[in-house]
Amino acid sequence: MGEEEEEAALRVCRSKSLYRYNGMNLLKETSSFEAEFAEFLGVPYVVAVTSGTAALHTALSALRVGPGCEVIVPAYMWVAVIAAVVNLGAIPVLADIDETFCLDPTDVERKITPRTVGMIAVHMSGAQADIVRLSELAQRRGIFLLEDCAQCVGGAINGRRVGTFGDMAIFSFQMNKNMSSGEAGAVVTSNEVLYRRSVASHDVGYSRSSTDELLMDDHESYGWGRGGRLDELRASILRVQLRRLPGTIARMHHSKYRIRQWIETHPGVSSRRVVDPSGDTGCFLITIFPDAETAHAVNDRLRVLGITSVSAETSNVILEDYGMHIYYNIPALVRKVGTDNRGSPWTLAENQDSNYSYTKGACPQADNLFERSQLLAIPSCLTGSDEDEIIEGFKEAMNSVFPLRYA
Helix, strand or coil, X not given: CCHHHHHHHXXXXXXXXXXXXXXXXXXXXXXXXXXXXXXXXXXXEEXXXXXXXXXXXXXXXXXXXXXXXXXXXXXXXXXXXXHHHHHCCCEEEEECECCCCCECHHHHHHHCCCCEEEEXXXXXXXXXXXXXXXXXXXXXXXXXXXXXXXCCCCCXXXXXXXXXXXXXXXXXXXXXXXXXXXXXEXXXXXXXXXXXXXXXXXXXXXXXXCCCCECCCCCCCCCCCCCCECCHHHHHHHHHHHHHHHHHHHHHHHHHHHHHHHHCCCCCCEECCCCCHHHCCCCEEEXXXXXXXXXXXXXXXXXHCCCCCCCHHHCEEXXXXXXXXXXXXXXXXXXXXXCCCCCCCCCCHXXXXXXXXXXXXXXXXXXXXXXXXXXXXXXXXXXXXHHHHHHHHHHHHHXXXXXXXXX
């Protein structure tokens, strides 16, 4: 954040027009951001919304998810992914992850049933899912693919941006993301009907014309809106943040791979598999240790050495302790808590054949990785001396834990 963001916010305040569709002196910041973000991604349609969670609800509504539907979700995600499925009356089906720390295509195929309508592939912790294989699988099995790019804004595979491989994609611009206005999100698609449905869902239930008039006779899209429209104030900040994004990613990527380069010289440790390192946004470093005891010992030593912060969201943490990013750390999921006093969606007649367990053990590959992997956040403001300090911290921590020492 800097003076450009301040001036953008002041410009909107001075206009006295903070609502996107009309005002005394409407600056059209939201529609401008949508157009600029669409150009950045290389897609025709973007709908700006109030949060990543709102984006998930909007996209799944456009895809007509509801009771009787199963949606495959990864064991490693953020709780909002599952909440969106549940809130629409559908059943989330957990699938395992592989060493990309994203959906394992092989396990996804095992989890497809006649009730499966789609999957949500989450590009977790700054790097890409194996989205080409997942896209091919979705097309072959006739289910939708929704990409969750909340933690991978600006990521790419062979030059193609994440968010452009599936039927739809969502983004988040919350405070911990690669670009931020505090809270906001976006829905992305190349399908015009899904776009119109998204506009309707995020608004008052009806799509809009090119002049923002409500289209009351658009029978393919109208329904019930959720009021997730993004305001002009946050959109103005996002326009500046989007311009900053390539530089932000470049700094994080440089820091991550400098630290990772040393870590990979140690035979007792491995790093997550990254589908395309050049398209990794670099905002998190995941290291995998031989066992849970070693992982905790290294992590504890790093904390003693000061490689930490007050929040797990911006610090280093063993993944099994990473809160509601881990499926079995979500009490409402484990206990199948409903959205009403009937216990919906778990007790709905339409979902009676979808009976799944969400307790620890449901995804054994993920469980194994969670207990012996460490997540380290990589800020975009690290200096060379900061990087040196982290590397020296890893050296000392790992040399104190592993019997074989390295200079």
